[in-house]
Amino acid sequence: MKFASRLVSFDPAPGDRFRPISTPIYQTATFEQEHADSFGEYDYSRSGNPTRAVLEKHLASLENGSRGFCFSSGMAAISTVTKLLRSGEEILADSDLYGGTCRLFSKILDRSGIVARYADASDPERFEQQITPSTRLIHIESPTNPLLRVIDLRRIAAIAHDHGALLCVDNSTMSPYLQNPLDLGADIVLHSATKFLCGHHDVTAGAIVVKDEKLAEQIYFVQNAEGNSLAPFDCYLLLRGLKTLKLRVDCQQRNALAIARFLSSHQDIQRVYFPGLIENRGYAIQRSQARGAGSVLSFTTGSVELSKAIAEHAKLFRITVSFGSVNSSISLPGAMSHASVPPEILAQRELPPDLVRVSVGIEDEEDLIADLDRAICRAKERTSIATGAEIPR
Amino acid sequence: MSTQDLQVSTVAIHGGRTLDSHASSILFPLYQTSTFVHDAVGVDKGFSYSRVSNPTVDALEKVIGALEGTPPAVCFRTGMAAIATLFLSVLKAGDHAVISDVVYGGTMRLFREVLDGLEITASFVHTSDAANVEAAITPTTRIVFLETPGNPTLKLTDIDAVAQITKRHSILLAVDNTFLTPILQKPLLLGADISVLSTTKYIDGHNATVGGSLATRDEKLLERFRLIRKTIGTTQAPFEAWLTLQGIKTLPARLRLHCEGASIIARWLEDHPAVERVYYPGLDSFPQKALARKQQSSPGAMIAFELKAGVEATIRALNSVKLCSRAESLGGLETLITHPSSTTHADLDPELRRSLGISDGLVRLSVGLEAAEDIIADLDQAFVAAGCAETTEEVSHEIR
Numbered sequence: 031m032k033f034a035s036r037l038v039s040f041d042p043a044p045g046d047r048f049r050p051i052s053t054p055i056y057q058t059a060t061f062e063q064e065h066a067d068s069f070g071e072y073d074y075s076r077s078g079n080p081t082r083a084v085l086e087k088h089l090a091s092l093e094n095g096s097r098g099f100c101f102s103s104g105m106a107a108i109s110t111v112t113k114l115l116r117s118g119e120e121i122l123a124d125s126d127l128y129g130g131t132c133r134l135f136s137k138i139l140d141r142s143g144i145v146a147r148y149a150d151a152s153d154p155e156r157f158e159q160q161i162t163p164s165t166r167l168i169h170i171e172s173p174t175n176p177l178l179r180v181i182d183l184r185r186i187a188a189i190a191h192d193h194g195a196l197l198c199v200d201n202s203t204m205s206p207y208l209q210n211p212l213d214l215g216a217d218i219v220l221h222s223a224t225k226f227l228c229g230h231h232d233v234t235a236g237a238i239v240v241k242d243e244k245l246a247e248q249i250y251f252v253q254n255a256e257g258n259s260l261a262p263f264d265c266y267l268l269l270r271g272l273k274t275l276k277l278r279v280d281c282q283q284r285n286a287l288a289i290a291r292f293l294s295s296h297q298d299i300q301r302v303y304f305p306g307l308i309e310n311r312g313y314a315i316q317r318s319q320a321r322g323a324g325s326v327l328s329f330t331t332g333s334v335e336l337s338k339a340i341a342e343h344a345k346l347f348r349i350t351v352s353f354g355s356v357n358s359s360i361s362l363p364g365a366m367s368h369a370s371v372p373p374e375i376l377a378q379r380e381l382p383p384d385l386v387r388v389s390v391g392i393e394d395e396e397d398l399i400a401d402l403d404r405a406i407c408r409a410k411e412r413t414s415i416a417t418g419a420e421i422p423r
Numbered sequence: 424m425s426t427q428d429l430q431v432s433t434v435a436i437h438g439g440r441t442l443d444s445h446a447s448s449i450l451f452p453l454y455q456t457s458t459f460v461h462d463a464v465g466v467d468k469g470f471s472y473s474r475v476s477n478p479t480v481d482a483l484e485k486v487i488g489a490l491e492g493t494p495p496a497v498c499f500r501t502g503m504a505a506i507a508t509l510f511l512s513v514l515k516a517g518d519h520a521v522i523s524d525v526v527y528g529g530t531m532r533l534f535r536e537v538l539d540g541l542e543i544t545a546s547f548v549h550t551s552d553a554a555n556v557e558a559a560i561t562p563t564t565r566i567v568f569l570e571t572p573g574n575p576t577l578k579l580t581d582i583d584a585v586a587q588i589t590k591r592h593s594i595l596l597a598v599d600n601t602f603l604t605p606i607l608q609k610p611l612l613l614g615a616d617i618s619v620l621s622t623t624k625y626i627d628g629h630n631a632t633v634g635g636s637l638a639t640r641d642e643k644l645l646e647r648f649r650l651i652r653k654t655i656g657t658t659q660a661p662f663e664a665w666l667t668l669q670g671i672k673t674l675p676a677r678l679r680l681h682c683e684g685a686s687i688i689a690r691w692l693e694d695h696p697a698v699e700r701v702y703y704p705g706l707d708s709f710p711q712k713a714l715a716r717k718q719q720s721s722p723g724a725m726i727a728f729e730l731k732a733g734v735e736a737t738i739r740a741l742n743s744v745k746l747c748s749r750a751e752s753l754g755g756l757e758t759l760i761t762h763p764s765s766t767t768h769a770d771l772d773p774e775l776r777r778s779l780g781i782s783d784g785l786v787r788l789s790v791g792l793e794a795a796e797d798i799i800a801d802l803d804q805a806f807v808a809a810g811c812a813e814t815t816e817e818v819s820h821e822i823r
Contacts, residue, residue: 045446048468048478052456057665058448072446082447266455 033092033207034276040088042079042269055266056080062353081262085269086237087228092272093219095239097246099253100260101175104202104222105130106414107236109138111167111198111218114245117143119166122150124181125167125379126174128200129243129368135169136372148375151186152179153310161193171200172209173312175353176328176363176387177380178303180312183319187215196245202226202354209320212241218249225258225354228271229278233264254327278356278392282325285358285398286390292399293329298336303328303385312356325390328363330382337362337384339409341354346393347399353389358398360388430540430608431490432675439486439668444458451482453665455610473661475653483664485635486671487626490605491618491619491638497648498636498664502601503529504622504657506637507537509619510566511655512647513595516542519563523580524779525573526599528768553584560592569615570599575727576780577602577702577765579711582718586614596643601625601754605638606675607682607718616641618761622756627670628677632663677756677792683726684798685790689726691799697812699784702727705801725753726788734783734810738762741786746793746801753789758798761787 031039042053056079059074072078082100090098101107108131115121121135125148135146149160153172159166168190172181183199190197198218199211206228211219221227223235240246253259260268283306290304305316306323316323329338340360341349347360351367361367364383371379390398429437432654446452454477459470470476471632484495514520522530524547536544546559550569552773560567567589571580582598589596596608597617604625610618620626622634637648652658659667682705689703701708704715705722715722730737740747747760751767761767764776764783769783790798806812 048454048470049460049462050470050478051458051460054478055453055455055665056446056448056450057453058450060449062447062449070447072448080448080452087479227542239504263453266446289650 036092037275038273040084040091042084044084045111046289046400048264053084053266053269055080055262057203057262073141073414075262076257076259079262079265081265081269084258088269088272089206089221089237089267090239093201093210093212093239094206094210095219095241096243097240097250099238099249100223100265101236101238101253101258102226102264103234104200104220104236105134106222106258106278107222108169108200110132110238110249110252110256110258111169111220112139113256114138114248114279115166118164119144120162120164121146121156121167121169122160122165122195123148123168124170124174124179125138125149126177126179126381127169127171127177129363129370131169131200132368132371132375133370136375148378150179152183153405154182154185156188157186158189158193161189165193165195166197167198169200171203173203173316173324173326175203175293176303176368176385178203178305178310178312178326178328180305180310180316181387182315183211183214183216183387186323190217191215196272203324203326204320204322205275205279205354207276207343208322210323212239214319217242217245223268224352226275226279227332227354228268229275229355230267230271231352233267233271233355235260235264235268244315247340279310279325282390283322285392286325286327287323289388289390289398289402290327292402293327296403296406298331300330300412301331326387327390328385328387330384332384334384336409337386337415339412340402340405343405343408343412344396344401345405347388347405353387355389356392358389358391358393360386426735427492428595434489435486435606435674436672438489439482440670447684451479451665451668454478454659455661466793474656474658476649477658477661477664479661479668480659480664483659483668483671486668487620487622487636487783488638490671490674492605492609492611493576493618493638493640494642494645496636496638497631497645497652498622498634499652499657499658500635500659500663501633502619502623502635503533505677506530506599507533507621507638508648508651508657509568509597509617509637510538510543510657512644512651513566514543517563517784518543518565519552519561520545521556521559521564521567522547523547523569523571523573525550525576525578525821526568526570527574528770530568530570530584530599531769534752550580550585553581553588556585557588560588560594564592564594566595566597568597568599571608572602572704572723572725574602575725575761575767575785576723577704577709577723577727578780579712579714580716582610582613582615589616590614602725603719603721603723604674604678606678607721607723611638611640613718617644622665625678625681626674626754627667628674628750628755629666629670630755630757631670632666634659634663634667678724680792681754681790682721683724684792684795685724685796686722687787688790688798688802689722691804692726692728695803695806695812697730697732697806699729699731724790726790728786728788729782729784730786732809736809736811737784740805743805743808744801745803745804746758746797748790756792757787758791758793759789761789763787
C-alpha cells in the first residue's frame with residue numbers, strides 16, 4: 031500500500047465492539063481486571079492505554095519499525111533514549127543540534143556521568159575520528175536544525191555499527207513520509223511529534239520507533255518506569271492530525287521550494303539553507319535518502335537588526351518557535367529555539383546570529399512570497415532609518 | 424445487580440458503567456467519532472452515526488435514567504434543545520400548552536417567538552394554585568409544563584395536585600427539575616410523565632458543559648424524542664457527555680454540601696438588617712414550606728433576596744462582590760450571583776416581571792461549595808460597600 035493509503039487505513043479501534051471510525055479516547059487511569067492474580071491487556075494507563083496503543087502501532091508501521099512509543103514531548107522521547115546509557119558511556123552528537131537536546135545532553139546527563147561530545151556529522155571521516163571506545167550512542171538530525179545540513183545516514187549508520195554504537199536519528203524535520211531512517215540503518219528513529227506528525231500546533235508529543243525487539247523492551251521499560259508516556263487525549267489529537275500528513279507535507283514542500291528560490295534570488299538575502307536547492311551541498315545525499323527536502327529553511331541577511339526586523343514585519347509568518355505546522359512561522363534560532371545551548375558549546379558551533387528560520391505552512395504560495403517580500407522591504411527601510419538616526423549630529 | 428436496588432450515590436457512580444467495554448477501563452471511553460463501521464450492509468453494532476447515538480452519550484443516558492427511575496434518558500446539546508424537542512414531540516399546529524408563569528425565560532421565548540409561528544400556543548399561568556391549571560386547559564391542550572421550584576422566586580407548584588388534573592384530562596405533565604435534580608425531587612414518582620433537566624447545572628456541576636435531558640417511562644415518547652433529536656440534530660456531543668458522566672458521580676455528595684451552605688446563608692440573610700426579604704424553601708418564613716417538605720427531600724441551594732435599600736444600592740452591592748461571581752447559570756461549584764430583572768429575565772415585559780414577583784431589586788444566589796463563612800463575609804462586605812449596611816460585628820457570631 032502507498033503511504034497516503036497507509037496514513038488512513040489502519041484499525042482505529044482493535045477489538046472494539048462498536049467499530050467506531052475514530053479511535054475512542056480511553057481517558058481513564060485504570061482498568062478493571064477479570065482475575066485478582068493476573069492482569070489483562072491493560073491495567074494502568076501509565077503502563078498501557080488502548081488509545082495510545084493504536085497510535086504507537088500506527089507510527090511503528092509508518093516508520094517501518096516493529097514497535098512505537100509515544101511520550102509527553104519530543105524531549106521526553108530523547109531523554110528516554112539516553113536512559114539506554116550507563117555512567118561512563120558517551121554520546122557523540124552532530125554539532126548542529128536542537129538547543130533543547132544540547133541542554134539535556136550537556137547539562138542534565140553530565141550529572142549521571144554521561145559525556146556528550148559534538149562534531150559535524152556532515153563530514154563523516156572527521157566525525158568518525160571523534161568516536162571513542164566509550165561511545166555508545168550517536169545522535170543526529172538530518173536535515174539538521176537550523177542549518178539544514180544533510181547528513182549521510184547510511185554512512186553514519188555503518189560507522190556507528192563498526193564501533194558498536196547505536197544510531198539514533200531525530201527525524202522531526204522530515205516525518206516518516208519523507209524519510210525512514212530505520213531503512214537507512216538507524217537503530218532508533220525519534221520524532222518531536224509536535225512538528226509534522228501533529229501538524230496543527232495543538233499537541234506537544236514525542237515518539238520513538240525501533241525495529242529490534244530487545245531495544246523495544248528496553249525503551250518500554252523506561253517509558254513505564256519513568257511514566258513519561260503521552261496522555262490519551264493527546265494521542266487522539268495526534269492520530270487525527272497524522273491522517274493529513276501527506277497532504278500537508280506535499281503542499282508545504284511546494285511552498286518551501288518556491289520560497290527558497292525567491293529568497294535565493296533576492297538581493298538582500300545573503301545565503302539560503304535549504305536542501306531542496308540544487309546548489310545546496312547536501313542536495314544529492316538528500317535525494318538519495320529522502321523523498322523530499324521538507325519545508326523548513328533558513329537564511330541570513332548579514333545583519334541581526336535586519337533579520338529581526340524581517341521577522342517582526344512578516345504577517346503570515348508568525349514569530350513562533352516549533353515548526354512543521356499548517357501555519358507558517360518565522361524565528362531567529364540564536365535568540366529563540368537555540369538559546370538553551372550552553373554558551374561554551376555555542377562558542378564551538380556555527381550558528382550565524384543573523385540566521386532566520388522559517389517553517390513554511392500550507393497558505394497560498396503567492397501570499398507567502400508577497401508577505402516575505404514586503405517584510406524584507408519594510409525591514410530594510412526601518413533598519414536604514416534606524417541606522418541613519420544613530421549618526422551623531 | 425439492577426440499579427433499582429442501589430442507593431442514589433451508588434447509582435451516580437456506577438449507573439453509566441458498562442463493564443463489557445473491551446478494555447474494561449474503569450471510566451467509559453470517549454467515543455469522539457462521527458461514524459461507525461458496519462459489519463455488513465445494514466448490520467451495525469448498535470451505533471451508526473453520532474447524530475443518532477453514540478456510546479459515550481449512551482452511557483450518560485443510562486445513568487440519568489437510573490437516577491430518574493426510568494429507561495435511559497435522551498440527552499441533548501443544551502437544556503433548551505431538550506425543551507424544544509419535548510414540545511415539538513407532543514405538539515402540532517393548533518395545539519396548546521399550559522406552562523408555569525415562572526419558567527425560565529428561554530422557555531417563554533421558545534413559545535412567543537418560535538412555536539408561535541407554527542400556530543402552537545401556550546398559556547402561562549400561576550401554577551402554584553392548581554385550580555389555575557385546570558381553568559387554563561382547553562380541548563386543544565396536550566401538555567402542562569411546570570418548573571418547580573420556579574426561577575428565580577422559588578415559587579413551588581404541587582406536582583401531585585397538577586398530575587391529578589392532567590391525568591383526568593388525559594394530557595401529559597412535564598416538570599423542569601433543574602433546580603433540584605432527581606436526587607432531591609422525583610417528579611415521576613409524584614405523577615409527572617416527563618422529567619426535564621438542564622444538565623448544565625447541578626448534573627454536571629462544574630460549569631464545564633452545556634446540556635439537557637428528557638426522561639420518561641413512556642417508551643413511545645422516548646422513541647419520539649429520539650426521532651425528533653436525530654431529525655433536527657440536537658444530540659449531546661461525546662466529550663460533553665463524558666465530562667457530564669464524570670461530574671454526575673459527585674452529584675449526591677455535592678448537593679448535600681450545596682444545600683448545607685444555602686441553608687446557613689439563607690438564615691444569615693434573613694437575620695441581616697439590610698435584607699428586606701429572603702426566598703428559600705427551607706426558611707420558616709417561606710409560605711410554601713409545607714409543600715417543599717412534602718415533595719422535595721431538601722430545600723435546594725438556590726436563594727433569592729431583596730435588599731431594603733432599593734434597586735440602585737442592590738446593583739452597587741452586586742458590583743461589589745469579590746468571591747461570588749456575577750454570572751448567569753447556576754448549580755456549579757462557584758457561587759454565582761445574578762440580577763434577574765436585568766439578565767435572566769430581562770426579555771420579559773416589566774409589567775409581567777413585577778406580576779411574577781421579580782422586582783428590580785431581586786437578587787438570585789446559586790450557592791456554591793465555598794465555605795459558607797466566606798460567602799457570607801463576601802456578601803456582608805458588598806452590602807457595606809454599597810451603602811446598604813453598617814460595618815457589622817464579627818460575621819462568624821451570626822453563623823449557627
